[in-house]
Amino acid sequence: MTASNLLTRPLTLPNGGTLPNRLAKSALSETLGTMDNRVTPQLVRLYERWAEGGTGLLITGNIMVDRRYLGEPGNVVVEDERDLALLQAWAHGVSRRGAVLWAQINHPGKQSPRGLNRENISPSAIPFKQDMQAFFATPREMTEAEINEVIGRFASTAGVLKKAGFGGVQIHGAHGYLVSQFLSPRHNVREDGWGGTAENRRRFVLEVYAAMRAEVGPDFPIGIKLNSADFQRGGFTEEESLAVIQALAAAGIDLIEVSGGTYEAPAMAGVKASTREREAYFLEFAEKVRQTVNVPLMVTGGFRSQAAMQSALASGSLDLVGLGRPLAIEPDAPQRLLAGEETRYRVKPITTGIGMVDRMALMEVAWYTRQLHRMGRGKSPKPDESPLWSLAATVVANLRGAQKTRRLRAS
Template identity: 40%
Template sequence: MTSPNTLFDPLTLPCGVTLKNRLAKSAMSDSLGDGTGHPTPPQVRLYQRWAEGGVGLSIIGEVQGSPFVAEKPGNLVLNGSSDLARFQELSNKGRARNAHLWVQLGHGGALAYAPTSTPQGPSALDLPDLQCTALSCAAVKQAPADFAHTAKLAKDAGFGGVQIHAAHGFLLSQFLSPLFNKRTDAYGGSLTNRMRLLLETIETVRTAVGPSFPIAVKLNSSDQLHGGLTEDDSLQVVAALDRTSIDLIDISGGTYFPGAKSASDATSSGPYFLTFARRARALTSKPLMLTGGFKTYDQAHDAVSSGIVDVVGLARAMALEPSLPDLWRAQTTLAPQFPRFATSPQGGVTAWYTMRLSKIATGNTEPDLLDLDAALETYEARDKDRTDIWLRHFGPPN
């Protein structure tokens, strides 16, 4: 177990790589890809801005190996057909001031964006707002190699590490959850079987990238759904992860399944999953990162100095103030001003923050006046435009 440290002490990961501080811009779906799966100049500027603001680590949300499993048409796709030079520009600019820039390895599974994908999960689903078919045995066995191929390309493009996404209801999270995984083969049933795909993916990715390249896992503390992955289940996964070669466990929670309550929309004034992180700390010597609900310097400092976690993941706080790490170091702005919305249409808050990222990417950090309805309309119109580009570039879902 690491000893208690301040937010601006370096952290050396098990693989030997050192992060300059304990503040991470956690993965968000910024939707700033160009519709062909490639980074855009605004996206490059966004990650450069965060690096220049003093963050130790940024993680790019939802980078897929296949265009047919993407969560949004603004996501990145990194495979053998990608223009690696465009990814190299992103990795170069996102490493300003000795920041780390990692790629989150994603697969939408049942949540893959239906207009551009054929959603498939561990088991078939036929719900009012969500339908998918079950992955074949062959496809399940192929998945670790697909994740590993994208990880190796990320390393080749100059990114500093990868995060395997096993949270928020996407594919690997679906396999862990008894609510969505009804398989009767070696990948379903007991928790040992349900975590098999995650553990095989870690092993295959490690073989592809070598021993000195950071690998993180993003894990739900629970699905926050009746019949889903429980905290006790997740703690068993943490114990299993402790026996692997990973370098960091990023704790989060909740799912993006239609109708499910988002943890990020909670009204709690503090970190959402700190109690779970304290329980997880007793089960692993791996560095722990905690994402969700951090709004002030004191909350972040207390979490790290107590020894409960080693890294604090910041998402919406970094969308509001991209220089927050430097401001915290200087003790000048200890809490960004979070907006309060009178009404909240479904998806409106997420749309508002996503459009806020677009604004930062243009160099504008002035306060936003856009209301949720206008943000949602702009966000959905952009998705439609990118969907058209995506389908022209990649073709229809296969």
């Protein structure tokens, strides 16, 4: 550790909370919940492993607010205090190792595999693009009452997680899930107070934040993961994203994580070659954000080398370096980065050779999820695991998981 290593510096949030260093694990969907969507010891074990690895802030993946609407089999759902003891173990297992644990709170909206839920809901009944309609059903448009119910669910989930000892929460407003759907003029074509204009489309996220803040109070950190853009024609733009960020900053948000893309348009589809070389895919957008607000910023996507992380922090364009996939194959990587060293493994594309599968980027998600499952079982990741083997195992597991989930709901 050296004085010039910016990664080692603590970060104080607007509400006074402190993060021990500038490395954060961005949310990765673990799917390690039970088939009836409860917390498991495997989740506790996985996050203890990451906390031991040196990451300052750990953000969970996809804690859902409603058992009727899942993003994947094995999602954890927090609607009440039935899992309070395991939630407390999860939070304590991280905090006693010196890291801070935040829960990412989410609702999938229409972005849920066909057959998993009895139906999917969204701001508007807009289908997925044609080549994905075999995998994702057309949703039903939400009623006003349902919109207000979901807002309340975000708040009550945040309250339970605060009681369990989590260090903060993050609204998932990116990657095509429900909050992102409300923000996008492509997916939200409502003509009432929840759509029709950019101001109305961002009303949902602002009311979610306000309800959560009222539930947890002023001293509990609330952040958001937000797309810089959707990379889709007629979708959420950088200009709209900046307006949302300004509104959230004015409302008192504690941390903004910048990301991008959806299942229909993965982030890499919108990334230029020059940006890949720079490593941080969304750094240029973060620079624009920094010119308009002073809220702490986390940028996730593309960071791989010590030099790129140090340069980004030195520029003042961001405050936290977000890592996802590197930590799925090397959970101890932060210890090396904090010591001024390079990581042992480098992330590389995971492809099957099956064009439709590879274009949707779902294979990469599945491959990395399998590495999380290995750590949840107390094993080490396998950076060289076969993509085709991983695809076959994932398809079988998802089919079994969907069937079990439907049987449990029918009983």
